[in-house]
Amino acid sequence: MIMEKKNPCIVMVPSPGLSHLIPLVEFAKNLTSFFLHHHKIDNLHVKLLIPTLGPPSSSMNSILNTKSLPPNITFTLLPQVNPQDLNITDAKPQPATLMQLAVKQSLPFIHQQLTNLTSTNHYHLVSIVFSLFSTDVIHLAKEFNLLSYVFFASGASFLSFCLHLPHLDEQQQQQHDDDDESFLFHHQFTETNGNNGVHIPGCPVPFQVQDFPAPVLYQRSSQAYKSFLGVCREYSLVDGVIVNTFTDLESDAIKAIEDQAKTRNNNANSPFVYPIGPLIQTATTNQVNRLECLTWLDNQPPKSVLYISFGSGGTVSQEQLNEIAFGLELSGNKFLWVLRAPNSFGGSAYLKEQKEDPLHYLPSGFLDRTKGQGLVVTSWAPQVEILAHGSTGGFLTHCGWNSILESVVYGVPMIAWPLFAEQSMNAVLLKDVLKVALMPEKAEDEDGIIKREGIANVIMRIMEENKEGLEIRKRIKEFSDAAAAAAISENGGSSAEAFLSVAEKFKSRI
Template sequence: MIPMMEKMEKKHPCIVMVPSPGLSHLIPLVEFAKMLVHDDDELNVKFIVPTLSSSSSSSSSSSMNSILNNSDLPPNITFTVLPQVNVEDLPVKSQTSTQIRFAVKHSLPFIHQQLTSFMSSTTHHIVALVFSIFATDVLDLAKEFNLLTYVFFASGASLLSFCLYLPYLDETVFSTTNNTMSLTETVNFPGCVVPFQIKDLPDPVLYERSSEVYKSFLNVCRTHSLVDGAIVNTFTHLESEAIAAIQQQQQQQREANDRNTDKVPPFVYPIGPIIQSETSNDVNRLECLRWLDNQPPRSVLYISFGSGGTLSQEQLNEIAFGLEMSGHKFLWVVRAPNEYGGGAYLNEQKEDPLHHLPSGFVERTKGEGLVVPSWAPQVEILGHGSTSAFLSHCGWNSILESVVHGVPMIAWPLFAEQRMNAVLLKEVLKVALMPEKVVDNDEDGIVKREEIARVIKRMMEENEEGLEMRKRIKHLSDAAAAALTQNGSSTKAFSTLKQKWKIV
C-alpha cells in the first residue's frame, strides 16, 4: 500500500516558459517545447504568454492564435495567455525592443500569480524557468521561487556574444568617444570573424547613451550574465567562432573561480536549428503552393520581410519596378507601407497592402509573379522545388529556415539585429548578396529599381558566383541536418541540458 501511495504522490517535472510578445519569440519556443516533451509523457511545459492589445498585424494575430490553439500540440504543453497590456501605457514612440520589455514588466504581477499557482501544484514540480531575450525582468521572480533560469536566445550566438560583451564596450569604447563615433567605425567582440561597423549593430546601440532605449538594452545585456544558461537557436557549424568564444570565456572564469557574476558568461547550449515543420492551412497557403507547383524547378524568387517588417511607399514602388525589370519569376508577400522598418511588429495593419502597389503592377506581372497580402506559408515555400532564392529581412528564424532548405538569400535587413545577421550571411558565410542603397544626407536611403533588378539577375541566373553560393548553402543545409542527428552537436547539447534539469 505504501509504495502505491508514493507512486500516486510523485510529482512530474515541469518547465515554465515566458516568451516576449511577438511571433519571432513565440514560435521557436513552442518548437523547443515540442522537442522537450517528445517521447516523454511525464514532462510538462507550461507557457505564460504576455500580450499586447495591438501586438501585431491581424495576420500575425491569427498566426499566434493558430499556434496556441493547435490541436496537434501534445497535451503536456499548455498555455496561459495573460491579460493584454495596452500599447498606450507603454513609453510613447519608444523603440520596439523597449516596448516589448515594458510589456513584460507590466505583466509581472500576473506572471507572479501564475508561478505561485504552479509552485503549489500537487502534481508538478517546477524545474526551471525559460524566458525570451526581452523578458529578463522575470529573473527576480525566479529568484523568489528558487528556480533555475535560462534565457532562450531566438537569435544567433554572434548576437549573444555581442550582448555579453556590450557592458565592456559601454565602459571603454562607447564611453570614451562620447557618442561621436562615426557609423562606419568598427568594433570587435569575442567570436566575430569580421569587425562590425557601428551602423550594423542592433538598433538600441545606435541611440544616445543617455536614452531610455540604450539603457534598457544595456540592462538586458547585463542581465544575461546572471542566468544559469543560454539556450541558443543555432548550431556549431553555423557559428563555431561565436559559440567557442562564449564557451572559452565561461571556462576561463570557472578556472579563475571568479565570483563576480556580472562578468561570467552563462553556459551556452546551441540546440538548433529549431524551425517550424509546417504552417497553418489557410487560403493563402493553398494558393501559394498551387502556384509554385506550376512553375519550373528553381525559378522563383521568394520575397518576404517577416512578421513585422515594413517598407516605405517609395521603396515598395522601387521593388515592384525592379522585379518587373529583372524578368524573373517571384512570389512576393506584400505589407502596407510604413516609414519604420518594424512598423508591423507592434501595430495592427488594417489596410489592403495590394492597394499600395504601382498602378497596373499586378496585372502586368500576372504571368510571372504572385503577390499575396501580409502572410504566406514560408516554410513550405522555402522547401518547394520551384523556389530558387529568398529576398529576406534577415530575421533569425527566416535565416534558419533558408539554411535548412538550402536556399541562398538576398539580404535586405530592416531593424533589430538584422544588419548584423546580414553581415554574417554576406561576409562570413558567403551565402547572400546585398543590394546597395543610394544614401542621401546620412539617412537610410533607398535601393533603386535598377540595383534591385541587377542583384536579382546575379542571384537567379546561372553564373560562377551563384553556383558557389549554392554549394555553400547546401553544405550548411547538410550540416544543419547533421547537428540534429543522434550524435550531432545540437543533440548532444540538448541532452546535456536535459541532464542538467534531471529530466532525461
C-alpha cells in the same frame, strides 16, 4: 495514504512577438518528446506564460492552436498590456523597449501563475526558460528556487555582442565619464580616420556602426539604451543560454562565448551556451494563402522563383515598395511576394497586426503586367513549405533569424535586405562570413532608397546560372547538409549533444 507524484513542470516566458514565440514552442515540443522517448518521463509539462501587447494575432492563434500542441504543452495569455501604460520616455520607442517593458509590467501576473503552480499538489517546478527580452523573470527564478535559462532566438554572433556590450559600456564610462553618448556614437566619428569598425568576440569580420541595433545608438541616458543594456547585463546571471544555432554555422562565436563564460565563472566546467539549432517549424498550421501559393509553385520550373518576405512584421516605405515592384518587373524573374502595407519604420507591423489591404499600394497596373511572371499574396504565406518547394530558387529576406535558419535548412540562397533590430548584423554574417547571400546596393543619395535597377541586378545575380550564383548555391548546400547533420535527432549531431546536456540539467531537478 499514498501521495500522488507531482508532474515536473518547466515554465517558459516568451517575449512579445512571433519571432520569439515560434522557436520557443518548437523547443518545448522537442523537450517533451525527448523526455518521453529517452527517459520514459511522460508527465513532463511545459507551461507557456505569454506577455501580450494587444490582442493575439491570427498567426499567434494558429501557433497556439491546441490541435497543433501536445496535451502536455499548455499556455496562458497574460492580461494585455496597454502601450500607453508603459511609461515610455523616448520620443520614438524601440520595439525592444516595448517588449522588455511589457514583460516587466506582466511580472505580477507571472508571479501569480508561479504561485498557483507551486501551491497545488499537481506540479513540481523545475526551471524558467525565457526569451531574449524577458530577463526580468530571472528574479522570479531566484525567488522560487528554479533553474534559469535564456532561450536566445537569434544567432550566436548577436549573443556575443550582447554579452560584450556591458564591457564596452564600462569602457565608455571610464573614458568619457560625463559624456551621455554611447560608445558607438563616438566610434562613428573615428571610422573615417582609419578605424576598421567594431570587433565583437568570435566574429571574423568587424561591424560598422550602422549595423548595430538602434537602441545602442541612443544616448546612454535614454530609455532605449538603458533598457537594452540592462537586458544584456542579466545574461551573465543565468544558468545558461540556449541558442537557436548550430556549431558549423557559428563555431567562432560559440567558442568565444564559452571562453568568456569560463573567464567570468573561474573556468567553470558547466557549459554556458547550448547551441541546439536549427529549430524551425516543420509545417505551418495557418492555412491562409497556403493552397494558392503551393499550387502556383507546382506550375513553375525548378529553382526559378524568387520568394520575397519581410517576416512577421517588416515593412518598407511606399517609395521603396514601388522600387521593389518595378525592380521585379524589370528583372523578368518569376517571384512570389508576401506584400504588407507600407510604413516608413521597418518594424511597424511587428507588434501590431495590419488591417489595411496592401494591394492598394502597388504601382498602377503592376498586377496586370506581371500576371504570368509572379504571384502577390497579402500579409502571410506558408514560408516553410515555400522554401522547401523545388521551384523556389532564392529568398529576398529581412534577415530575421528564424527566416535565415529556414533558408539554410532548405538550401535557398538569400538576398539580404535588413530592416531593424539585429538584422543588419545578421546580413553581415550572411554576406561576408558565411557567403550565402548578396545585398543590393543603396543609391548614393541620402534617402537610402534602393532603386529598381539595383534590385533587378541583384535578383539576376542570385537567380541566374553565373559563377557568383553557383558559388553561393554550393555554399548554402554545404550549410544545409551541416544543419541536417547537427539537428536534434537520433543520429547524435552537435545540437543533439547540446540539447542532451541542457535536458540533463532539467532532469537533475526532477
